[in-house]
Amino acid sequence: ETGVTQTPRHLVMGMTNKKSLKCEQHLGHNAMYWYKQSAKKPLELMFVYNFKEQTENNSVPSRFSPECPNSSHLFLHLHTLQPEDSALYLCASSPGQGAGYEQYFGPGTRLTVT
Amino acid sequence: QKEVEQDPGPLSVPEGAIVSLNCTYSNSAFQYFMWYRQYSRKGPELLMYTYSSGNKEDGRFTAQVDKSSKYISLFIRDSQPSDSATYLCAMMDTNAGKSTFGDGTTLTVKP
Secondary structure, three states: OOOEEEEOOEEEEOOOOEEEEEEEEOOOOOEEEEEEEOOOOOOEEEEEEEOOEEEEEOOOOOOEEEEEEEOOEEEEEEEOOOHHHOEEEEEEEEOOOOOOOOOEEOOOEEEEEO | OOOEEEOOOOEEEEOOOOEEEEEEEOOOOEEEEEEEEEOOOOOOEEEEEEOOOEEEEEOOEEEEEEOOOOEEEEEEOOOOHHHOEEEEEEEEEOOOOEEEEOOOEEEEEEO
16 A cells, blocks of 8 residues: 555454554655544544654543654554544644645544443 | 534435535634545545635536635536545644644435
8 A cells, every 4th residue: 555554444442452553654744643533523633743743732632642753654552542532543644734735644543442 | 613614414416416515614814725535434535725715626626715705615517426425625724734624525426
């Protein structure tokens, strides 16, 4: 797969589990994003990294912990999640952060918290 | 009140119809306007973006922005079954550098 890849594509976890979502972009971009997409709700921006530095944390609960070791990789570490955290988690990248930079999305990880 | 309101769906039209998808917004700081298409089990893909009032055309798609009314539209001419997807409007505040999305409108084009 080219562009933006995400693994796993589907994840079922209990509320006491710890898991991680992975995103990788093959586009040479400098900015990476995590979004949450729930049914009947708009895309919610969670985190933004630009040149590996976190530039945006949209009041996300601490049970979600992002990590950006380099401009090509982005992780979302999950622990002690709640059932309402079940959603599609989308990763995106763009050449830079800000207006005029097109965001390219991955296919998402469908997360179910039981 | 949400910053971006998108016409709710779902929308079902026959093949060949003209489709109009609409969003309104309240934040005057929004300067960039985008339309994304999202197929089932896929991430959104950017269809069109514009930063000025007026029309922008790309094939069968036309994006229209009216900043004075805080209203944007996406028109699809000669709609095809392959256009069946969820369409998301998004707007960017250039100062904040982040996009705000509408809820999405699901379109089905029936052959």
